[in-house]
Amino acid sequence: MEDYNKIIESIGVRFIKAKNVRIIQPHTIENFYDVENTILMLNKGELRFGKESEVVKEGEMLFIPGGKSTPITYGSNNAVVLSNDDFINNKENYIQQVEEVNPDSEYESYSYITFEAKVFDSVNxxxxLDIPPFIINDNSKISQLLIDVLKETNSDLAGKDRxxxxxxxYLVVEVIRHILVNKMxxxxLATNSTYFKDPRLINxxxxxxxxxxxxxxxxxxxxxxxxxxxxxxxYFKMLTGINPQDYIEYQRMEKAVNLLRTSKKSIREIGKEVGYKDTAYFCRRFxxxxxxxAGKMRRRESLMNV
Structure with missing residues (x-):
């Protein structure tokens, strides 16, 4: 357990966003993907994910690790099938951000939070862990923490960011505890506890x-x-399960996403900053x-942020 404590102490957490969402039109995103970790809590209606269309029940949560692509169906009945790209360009037709979820409403809805969790401020x-998306059920602590974050982000109270x-x-620690308690x-996790202590790898x-x-x-x-x-x-692959050049490309693309979201730099400038001299090649890989x-990723952040 001491090794797990050391891992937890080394994790830096950064909140990205949290939203309440009303489903206007049931839809399936064939290849949902985000670089950050996502927890979805189904408030009312239906939510299915994965190739086997595993069902998330009302009150349960779906955890999607950053970097994992998965199909997700939001809502019941006849769902429109969309690519991630199609959804981003037309999301106002399918979902609507709301400040609060009304349990008596006829609309299906869910809440979500996205966040980074990086070891040594470097490794997602x-x-x-290379783990698939999974359901979190019977965990009142995680659901309450998600609710608390949503309330704070929608408030004007002093100290809300703190x-x-x-x-x-706290939520990240509870997710790790959930994994350990349920032997998931x-x-x-044991492998990570070994390689996160190797000073050469940390360097x-x-x-x-x-x-x-x-x-x-x-x-x-x-x-x-x-x-x-x-x-x-x-050596790198033996300890991490991935070859170094694949890891480097993921880190470069993750930084590119962050720059697209937070700066007004051109696509060419961003590509160069993250190590791609050839802009066309950078765009293809992205x-x-x-x-x-990449341009639509930027547009995604400028549209309604849900």
Whole structure:
């Protein structure tokens, strides 16, 4: 258990957003994807996910790790099938943001929160477990924390940002506890507890984060870890389950998403900043990873933010 405590202490949490959503038109998003972690709580109606259309019941929550693509159906009856791209461009036809969820309303609805959870401010913790989306049920602490965050974000009270931060930190710990108590993905957690203590790997993580726009070849990483160039790829994959260049591309694309959301830099400037000299290649890789062009990702954030 001490190893798990060390992992939890090393996780930095950042709140992204929390919303209450009313479903106007039932719809299926074939390839829902986000770089952040998402918890959806079904208030009323139907919610299904995954290739097997697993059902989330009213009051239950669906946890989707950052970087995991999954089909999701919101609402009952005849759902319109959409790509992630189609949904983003026409979301006002399918959902509506509301300040509060009225349990007596005839409309189906859900609430959600998105957040980052990074080990050493570099590694997406839940993505590193390589776990699929899963249902959280019979966990009043997590559901209450989600409700508390929603209330605070919709309030004008002093200190609301501080309260939200505390609640989201608490929520992440409760999700990890839920995984441990229910013996879910424990092997992956145990593996992480081992490699998150390796100082050479930590040095590689830190170097990649600080040099996303530069040369991150295996030769460079080998020098950082003080291992041979032939061995560094094997070493990295042995400890993390992913080869270093795939990890680097994910980190670059994650930073690109953040820049698209928070800056007015051009697509060309963003691509260069995250290590892609060829803008066309950057755009191709971005669309391949997220299912939508970089420009539309920016438009997604400028539209109704639900």
């Amino acid at each position: 913790f839940f993505a590193s 309260i939200v931060k505390i609640c989201v930190d 993905f424990v092997e992956q 590689i993580f830190a170097y990649i984060k600080e040099n996303l726009g530069g040369d991150l070849s295996n030769k460079v990483l080998a020098n950082v870890a003080n291992v041979s160039e032939d061995y560094v790829g094997q 669309k391949m990873m997220f299912g939508i062009p």
